[in-house]
Amino acid sequence: MVRCFLINTVCPVGALSAGESRVLYSRVFGPDVGAVSGQQQQLSPEERRLLQEEKLSVVARQVRSAVSLSREASGRLLVEAVPGEEALALQDADSGVVRLRAGDPFSEEMSALWLGVQSLGFVLVCEPHENLLLAEGTLRNLTRHCLEHVHLLGGGSEVLLKSSRIDVLLSRLLPHGQLLFLNHRFAQSLEKEVAAYMAK
Numbered sequence: 001m002v003r004c005f006l007i008n009t010v011c012p013v014g015a016l017s018a019g020e021s022r023v024l025y026s027r028v029f030g031p032d033v034g035a036v037s038g039q040q041q042q043l044s045p046e047e048r049r050l051l052q053e054e055k056l057s058v059v060a061r062q063v064r065s066a067v068s069l070s071r072e073a074s075g076r077l078l079v080e081a082v083p084g085e086e087a088l089a090l091q092d093a094d095s096g097v098v099r100l101r102a103g104d105p106f107s108e109e110m111s112a113l114w115l116g117v118q119s120l121g122f123v124l125v126c127e128p129h130e131n132l133l134l135a136e137g138t139l140r141n142l143t144r145h146c147l148e149h150v151h152l153l154g155g156g157s158e159v160l161l162k163s164s165r166i167d168v169l170l171s172r173l174l175p176h177g178q179l180l181f182l183n184h185r186f187a188q189s190l191e192k193e194v195a196a197y198m199a200k
Contacts, residue, residue, distance in 0.1 A: 002135070002177040003110060003125045004028045005142070005170060008060035010067040011078075011119040021064035024120070025163055026056050027170055029177025055105035059112055062098050063123050067116035070094045080118060086147035090140070093117045097132065100125070111135075115143050122146065126179075134179050145169050149198035168197055 006026040043051065071078065071094055094116040102109045106125075113135050115122045122143040126135050146169065150162045172194055173180070182190065 001127050001130065002029055002138075002174060002179060003106065003127060004056065004059075004123075004177075005174065006056055006060065006121075006123045006125075007146070007166075008063065008121045008123065009119055010064045010116050010121040021057070021060040021121075023053070023056050023060050025166055027167070028052060028056075029174075058105040059100065059123060059125060060121070062100070063112060063114045063116075063121045066096055066098050066114060067094055067121055070096055070116065078118070086144070089117050090115075090144055090147060093143070095136070113139050115139055117143060117147065130179065134181065138174060138179055142169060142173055145173070145194060145198075149194070165198065169194065172197075 004026060007024045009020075009022045009024065074094070076092075096114055098112040098114065100106060100110040100112055109128050111126045111128060111130070111132065113124045113126065113132065122139060124135055124139045124142075126132070146166060149169070150165050172190055180186075
């Protein structure tokens with residue numbers, strides 16, 4: 001199962017310093033069992049929400065660091081794409097996996113698959129037994145739809161305004177955090193359904 005999906009900044013943007021990353025969108029699937037056990041059962045809903053935000057910001061910082069290292073190692077110059085060049089931006093995206101140790105930040109070990117597209121990172125945090133090839137295909141598909149239909153290559157703050165569209169994409173392509181094995185016919189019907197909704 002996928003534990004969460006998030007979109008965060010991976011380059012210095014606006015008022016953020018070089019080492020910071022801002023979570024622009026996040027969706028958590030299922031509870032973190034470790035977050036609701038022991039002493040933390042006494043936390044109020046607001047304190048649990050803040051704890052969840054802190055966990056996601058830890059993941060975002062680790063992904064930002066991994067993207068930076070990947071880009072430095074490749075030596076490629078980052079060429080800013082403009083709206084309309086989404087397919088090219090996705091083709092040139094950096095990608096990788098970060099292993100999240102148990103307790104850092106989740107209660108059990110997780111894998112964070114990421115795609116670095118321009119100044120944005122798209123991340124799926126998966127349980128360790130998940131099929132990473134299937135997860136990567138799902139992440140690329142989600143990222144492609146976000147870039148094409150939500151037009152994220154503009155300012156990063158637009159993500160905040162279009163979160164309901166991202167919610168719809170997730171409900172279709174990653175229902176309740178479950179990775180889908182898609183045959184060709186089912187994939188085509190999902191594409192048509194998503195395109196019809198996004199055209200509204």
